[in-house]
Amino acid sequence: MDDKNTILCRCEDLTRETILACIESGCHTIDEIKRMTRAGMGPCQGRTCRMLIAQELASYYHVPLEDVLMPTFRPPTKPVPMGILADAFSEEEGGDSE
Numbered sequence: 001m002d003d004k005n006t007i008l009c010r011c012e013d014l015t016r017e018t019i020l021a022c023i024e025s026g027c028h029t030i031d032e033i034k035r036m037t038r039a040g041m042g043p044c045q046g047r048t049c050r051m052l053i054a055q056e057l058a059s060y061y062h063v064p065l066e067d068v069l070m071p072t073f074r075p076p077t078k079p080v081p082m083g084i085l086a087d088a089f090s091e092e093e094g095g096d097s098e
Helices: 016-024 030-037 050-061 082-092
Strands: 007-009
Touching (some): 007 016
């Protein structure tokens, strides 16, 4: 990839130039780039840009692609009603409070 205007992260609209600027400023991992630019934090959660950014890191640091540390993933979360947690607690205790 030679064009600096190529979009690497479509969700966050980040160009190759932006990613290279992060790498040149000292970023060594995708997580570090993610913290600076939000790369991989859009709706696709890095499915489209993760490998592109990894390729840029491998190319810049002259390491095999397999040696690029991939980002950490956290399971998606959603709100849980307090009643569900209370019911689970009373079941663990062995009975109702009734």
